[in-house]
Amino acid sequence: MKQDPMEDTIIKGWTPTSWKDKPVKQIPEYPDPEILNRKFQQLKGLPPLVTSWEIDALKEKLSRVAQGKSFLLQGGDCAESFDAISSPKIVNMVKVLLQMSFILIHEMGVPVLRLGRIAGQYAKPRSNDFETVDGKEIHNYRGDLINGFKSESEIRMPDPERLIEGYHKAGLTLNFLRALSEEGFADLHHPEQWELDFMRNNEYYKEYEEMVTSITKAVRFVEAISPDTFSNLQKVDFYTSHEALNLYYDSAQTRKVPRKPGFYNLSAHMVWIGNRTRDLDGAHVEYFRGITNPVGIKIGPPYTIDETLKLIEKLNPSHESGKIVLITRFGKDKIEKELPGLIQAVRREGFPVVWSSDPMHGNTFNTDDDFKTRNFDHILDEIRSAFAIHRSEGSYLGAVHLEMTGDNVTECVGGAQGLNEKGLSKNYETFCDPRLNYEQSLEMAFLIAREWKKSYI
Incomplete structure (x- = not known):
């Protein structure tokens, strides 16, 4: 009988904690190893947040994306805050x-x-371990899973209790997400409930309104001729993901499940490896090579094509379709130079990846007032270039990866409403990277769809 690739990984010495024997990046040193181990063991004993069946279902659907038969929309907060977990924000x-x-x-x-x-995006990578505040060196803020945001040395100290708090916050979020997705919140019989008031001010509002009317008529027509066809229209599939940065958190929730080979990270349906933690001999790659979940790989400068190919092979030696989502983040000024060669190399190796464009991380800049921001037009430029390049290379761009929020924040400039740099201070909330707001996100969806249609219809 053919050896399962995950079982083969286990034979080669992988365990959920074998990463500890490798060089570790982006995980600060906890002050008390005994407390850390105690909290790690506590987290290991808690129930899983997601199921292996959900993870397998997502992987199967991602396989269809890789085949050009579907599309992946991945989006959400740069970094979730424990304090900001509330029903209005989740809704x-x-x-x-x-x-x-x-x-x-x-x-x-x-x-x-x-x-x-x-439901797990609580940690963020940093360029430096420490920063200086009022002449005193303190730990950099790395997300609520590791330390607090306030610029005080005690609050910035890495705290293993936050591993447990993160688990509980994720559980509360997931519980509400499932209730919303399963009990009529997304009912296509009432698409008008999805309308957000500010859309009325957008140049695309009339098109949006026409779409709502079109779908409502289609639902009523099909129901009239086949009443049972739409019995499941009140439900939608909604999956979760986060960067598996704090390996104590993710490895504690990585387990075998009955009657299935391999290990599943049961804290999320998909996890991704960041641009700063993809060293071939590093701790994060060691961890990722052993999990059954679909995994994302962020690729952007600095990188080499050869190392990228070796990384894909290491994380998916069986060339399983739906396993790897390759998320490129070059920036609008570098994508035309960098992306074509990468597409050609991946095709040459026969890797069945899902190609995704992250147009956010390569297009960040600081204003004169020291606001970290992104320009809507720059984001769109990279998306347009990504579609054009994939079209030219005969490849399928099947996903976008956006940092965005459902709140009406003022963090990215541009868009139909013309938010400028002076307006950023009005409602700038992010602790880390700037996000598209409500209206910018919806406008971006229209424009993404138009670029996709140019390439594939």
Whole structure:
């Protein structure tokens, strides 16, 4: 009988904690190893947040994306804050993701997967371990899973209790997400409930309104001739993802499940490896090579094509379709130079990846007032270039990866409403990277759909 690739990985010495024997990046040193181990063991004993069946279902759907038969919309917060976990914020995030997928499905005519950066996106990489505040060196803020945001040395100290708090916050978020997605929140019989008031001020509002009317008529027509066909229209599939940065958190929730080979990370349906933690001999790659989940790989400068190919091979030696989502983040000024060669090399090796464009991380800049921001037009430029390059190379760009929020923040400049740099201070909330707001996200969905149609219809 053929050896399962995950079982083969286990034979080669992989365990959920074998990463500890490798060089570790982006995980600060905890002050008390004994307390850390105690909290790690506590987390290991808690129930899983997601199921292996959900993870396998997502992987199968991602395989269809890789084949050009579907599209993946991945979006959400840069970094979730424990304090910001509330029903209005979760509702707004689900609303805007649903609306965006609603737009994409209507315009593109293919199934759309919804994958949130939610219920676990609590940690962020940093360029430096420390910063100086009022002449005193303190730990940099690395997300609520590791330390607190306030600029005080005690609050910035890495705290293993936050591993447990993160688990509980993720559990509460997931519980509400499932209730929303299963009990009528996304009911296509009432798509008008998805409308957000500010859309009325957008140049695309009339098109949006026409789509709502079109889908309502279609639902009523099909129901009239086949009453049972739409019995499941009150429910949607909604998956979760986060960067598996704090390996104590993710490895504690990585387990075998009955009657299935391999190990599943049961904290999220998909996890991704960041641009700063993909060293071939590093701790994060060691961890990722052993899990059964679909995994994302962020690729951007600095990188080499050779190392990228070796990384894909290491994480997916069996060339399983739906396993790897390759998320490129070059920036609008570098993508035309960098992306074509990468596409050609991946095709040459026969890797069945899902190609995704992250147009956010390569297009960040600081204003004169020291606001970290992104320009809507720059984001769109990279998306347009990505579609054009994939079209030219005969490849399928099947996903976008956006940092966005369901709240009406002022963090990215541009868009139809013309937010400028002076307006950023009005409602700038992010602790880390700037996000598209409600209206910018919906506008971006229209424009993404148009670029997709240019390439694949």
